[in-house]
Amino acid sequence: MxxxxxxxxxxxxxxxxxxxxxxxxxxxxxxxxxxxxxxxxxxxxxxxxxxxxxxxxxxxxxxxxxxxxxxxxxxxxxxxxxxxxxxxxxxxxxxxxxxxxxxxxxxxxxxxxxxxxxxxxSDETPPPVAAKPPREVTRDELDKRIAERDEIPLALWDGKVRMSIAGVQDKMMVWLDRPLDDGGRLFLVEPPLASTHILKPDPARHATPHLVVNEHFCMSLARRMKLPVAEVSIYRSPRPVLVVRRFDRVVESSNGAAVPAVRRLHIIDACQASDLPESFKYERNLGSGEHVRDIREGVSFEVLFQCVEQTVNKAVTRMTL
Structure with missing residues (x-):
């Protein structure tokens, strides 16, 4: 032991x-x-x-x-x-x-x-920080993969699954050396490197069109209202892609290194804060069927405000919610 x-x-x-x-x-x-x-x-x-x-x-x-x-x-x-x-x-x-x-x-x-x-x-120790991200994704390759995601899922690259973020939408975790509009380059990360951004293209389903533009508008509006939301931008490959700067990552000073270290920040979601299973992520945890639609045991405003009592600065947290 x-x-x-x-x-x-x-x-x-x-x-x-x-x-x-x-x-x-x-x-x-x-x-x-x-x-x-x-x-x-x-x-x-x-x-x-x-x-x-x-x-x-x-x-x-x-x-x-x-x-x-x-x-x-x-x-x-x-x-x-x-x-x-x-x-x-x-x-x-x-x-x-x-x-x-x-x-x-x-x-x-x-x-x-x-x-x-x-x-x-348990029998291994994470390796030290690598010299540089090993796998660059060109803009042409990104556009091609977005177009082909019905045949080749966006989560799959080089035969490896590279998607480990909660949520339903198609996403890519990438290391971005600088803003894409400023000539930035995209890299897929391998351990122990950490991603800095999340890419979210429009859903392949036509039932939810223009989701990138809608999400960008909502996030930008929230930011203008001084709410603590992630930084977002739209990159066109030419297909629109939402670029989300990860708020659980901090890029540290490079100190002459080829690649700056990325520090991971501890965060938990509402289910983890409330000790609820993933199936309780939505307020109507049993769905919207006739006999269960009034059952609301999942995460709700009531549950979120109960989480306030577990925070250090209760007043600020309550105002943010």
Missing amino acids: NSTTAPANDASNAPHSLDLWANGQKVAALGYEALMDRWTLSYDTHWVAMPEAFPLSPALPFEPPTNGYAAGAVKRFVENLLPEGRALDITATTFRVSKSNIYALISALGTETTGAFRFWR
Whole structure:
């Protein structure tokens, strides 16, 4: 057993385990027993002792309950990091696992998730920062791939699944050296590099046309109103693509390096903050059928405002909501 990990309910002793890392520091061990669908978590004692340390979520504090963390709480935190829709289908097909196999999916996609954490095999240490992004995507190639995404999913590049962000829309995670309108270049990232931007083309379905323009307008309006939203722009390849600067990434000073380091910031979504499963992402968690449409157990304004009590600056958070 790793001497830096708390021995009680040690997740690293489980049949399957992954380590969680944040910006070069081991944070915790995640354990999994497949037959029982049992999830365990144990924080690294060195991490807990650091002044800048933070727990994964309010449901997974540093001090565990007497009987350990609820297996469901650990699973729900991990589940909410995974993509949805077609990207999830592609991942499951590529790795030949069930879409319900949360552990297998996070093992496959966990090196570049939303927020600060990376999931790594327990017998390995994440490699140091690479010299430069290994795979450039030219503008012509990007336009071609957007046009062909019905045949070749946008999440699949060079035979690898490169999509690990929650959500249903087609997305690409890229490292962008400078704004595209200023001659910037796009790169697909490999561990341990972190992406800096997300590209979102218009949906292939005609049911939601002009989504890029609509989202750009809404985000730009919110920004003009001084709301804390991500920076967005539209790039035309010539097809419109929404370019979203990741608010969970900070590009640090290069200090002469070929590629500046990208620091991952810890964020959680409303489901993680409320300890709810991914299926509760929408307020009508059972759908809009005649007999269930009035059931609203999912994330709602009421649930969001309950989360305010878990924040440091409650007044600012309440005003932002």
